[in-house]
Amino acid sequence: MQHRTLGSQGLEVSAIGYGSMDLTMAYGPGDEQEGVAAIRRAHELGVTFFDTAELYGWGTGSNEILLGNAVKGFRDEVVLATKFGFERTEQGLGLNSRPDNIRKVTDNSLRYLGVDHIDVLYQHRVDPDVPIEDVAGTVKELIDAGKVKYFGLSEAGPQTIRKAHSVQPVSVLQTEYSLFERDVEQLFPVLDELGVGFVAYSPLGRGFITGAAKPAGEYDATDMRNFDPRWQSGNFEKNVDAVNKLADLAATKGITVSQLALAWLLTRGEHVVPIPGTRSPKRIEENAGAADVSLAEADLASIDAILPRGGFGARYAEGHVPTWI
Numbered sequence: 001m002q003h004r005t006l007g008s009q010g011l012e013v014s015a016i017g018y019g020s021m022d023l024t025m026a027y028g029p030g031d032e033q034e035g036v037a038a039i040r041r042a043h044e045l046g047v048t049f050f051d052t053a054e055l056y057g058w059g060t061g062s063n064e065i066l067l068g069n070a071v072k073g074f075r076d077e078v079v080l081a082t083k084f085g086f087e088r089t090e091q092g093l094g095l096n097s098r099p100d101n102i103r104k105v106t107d108n109s110l111r112y113l114g115v116d117h118i119d120v121l122y123q124h125r126v127d128p129d130v131p132i133e134d135v136a137g138t139v140k141e142l143i144d145a146g147k148v149k150y151f152g153l154s155e156a157g158p159q160t161i162r163k164a165h166s167v168q169p170v171s172v173l174q175t176e177y178s179l180f181e182r183d184v185e186q187l188f189p190v191l192d193e194l195g196v197g198f199v200a201y202s203p204l205g206r207g208f209i210t211g212a213a214k215p216a217g218e219y220d221a222t223d224m225r226n227f228d229p230r231w232q233s234g235n236f237e238k239n240v241d242a243v244n245k246l247a248d249l250a251a252t253k254g255i256t257v258s259q260l261a262l263a264w265l266l267t268r269g270e271h272v273v274p275i276p277g278t279r280s281p282k283r284i285e286e287n288a289g290a291a292d293v294s295l296a297e298a299d300l301a302s303i304d305a306i307l308p309r310g311g312f313g314a315r316y317a318e319g320h321v322p323t324w325i
């Protein structure tokens with residue numbers, strides 16, 4: 001597996017990473033043993049970059065515990081990334097990037113993961129009530145204390161990135177990016193200017209750009225895709241049509257549509273690393289294989305002709321699309 005460097009502080013990771021959110025949330029109930037097997041298979045295939053968050057095991061650390069246990073035998077060979085920044089309130093999920101909460105969540109993450117340092121610590125969402133300089137300053141303290149190596153932001157806008165970077169260099173921005181979701185490309189000039197890397201989350205469009213999408217209502221009741229605009233009637237059919245065309249193109253190259261979608265992301269810049277999620281060790285093989293796919297200019301033109309501006313429908317349900325501040 002080829003490697004890429006994210007940011008200017010020396011963070012080196014495999015070109016295809018792995019997101020572990022799906023093992024405990026978002027897409028219906030999972031099987032813990034299968035999740036552990038998927039992570040270990042990813043490592044065997046050369047994947048060195050593993051993504052988790054406090055949120056994915058809310059209140060119990062279940063996602064970080066699962067990831068920490070899975071990588072126990074090879075922890076020093078991999079880069080572990082986690083995130084802080086939420087809190088539960090009576091109204092539901094709120095934001096909390098106050099320094100005391102960052103310190104508490106980081107200590108919890110270290111314990112849940114069973115490690116003496118976190119490689120990448122992200123702010124999961126920008127908290128408008130806490131100056132980003134205070135957030136960056138707190139992460140800097142944690143880096144100085146040896147608890148954290150690199151600083152990341154998720155779903156942040158240009159002003160936030162600049163201000164944070166002036167206090168503690170930001171190594172990586174993580175935001176949704178895929179053939180279905182291209183808005184983030186407008187942030188790339190700032191990332192280039194500051195030398196910040198980019199991690200593409202939901203790079204398979206939450207599983208839509210794989211050929212495995214089912215209409216809303218056909219997933220487990222706890223699966224968020226039942227409510228995702230791209231799965232709703234009207235958008236769903238158009239998105240299926242686009243994925244079918246992409247799959248036809250992929251077939252001419254002897255690859256799968258998932259591989260085409262991930263390989264396309266790798267062509268978007270040397271600073272881009274996708275982190276697909278899957279519970280299946282078999283699908284990890286398919287996804288990791290995308291690192292060996294090369295797409296010609298003609299392929300990129302065909303892809304652009306099929307999906308010039310992304311998929312149909314917003315990426316989150318109304319009122320939940322993150323605002324870049």
Ligand SMILES: NC(=O)c1ccc[n+]([C@@H]2O[C@H](COP(=O)([O-])OP(=O)(O)OC[C@H]3O[C@@H](n4cnc5c(N)ncnc54)[C@H](OP(=O)(O)O)[C@@H]3O)[C@@H](O)[C@H]2O)c1
Pocket residue numbers: 018019020021022027051052124154155174175200201202203204205206207208210211212258275276277278279280283284286287
């Ligand atoms: N920073 C943030 O706010 C944020 C938000 C969302 C996600 N993330 C991170 O990004 C990671 C990936 O995003 P994601 O899981 O939302 O979306 P994704 O990687 O685009 O898609 C995951 C879905 O695709 C399916 N899948 C994966 N590979 C497949 C293949 N080769 N063939 C068919 N189906 C396949 C998986 O199902 P199976 O398990 O059945 O294979 C799963 O349902 C997460 O795990 C998380 O770490 C971060």
